[in-house]
Amino acid sequence: MNPVQTDLDKWSSDRSVENMIEYYRASLLESKDGEIIVDSIPKGTRKRLLEYGVLRKFGTKFELTDLGMKLLQKYSSARP
Numbered sequence: 001m002n003p004v005q006t007d008l009d010k011w012s013s014d015r016s017v018e019n020m021i022e023y024y025r026a027s028l029l030e031s032k033d034g035e036i037i038v039d040s041i042p043k044g045t046r047k048r049l050l051e052y053g054v055l056r057k058f059g060t061k062f063e064l065t066d067l068g069m070k071l072l073q074k075y076s077s078a079r080p
Helices: 003-012 015-023 025-032 043-052 066-078
Strands: 055-058 061-064
Touching (some): 015 025, 015 043, 015 066, 025 061, 043 055
Antiparallel strands (some): 055 061
16 A cells, blocks of 8 residues: 555544645645745644654755645645
8 A cells, every 4th residue: 555645544534634734735835846934834833744744854944745745635626
């Protein structure tokens, strides 16, 4: 089984993850483009997104993971 799919199933049912991704959607998409998100996403939220595997950290930069992209796509398609 694909580990990204397993994590997607695990976190997609967690309402708090959905809320964080929805609220910080623009900032998360900026991280995909290499923008700095430290100012736009609070430290505690970044920590939780790291724990969930939505973000990964390289020094002082953050990058959206494959799981993060899949969750963003999933919640984007679920929006009215």
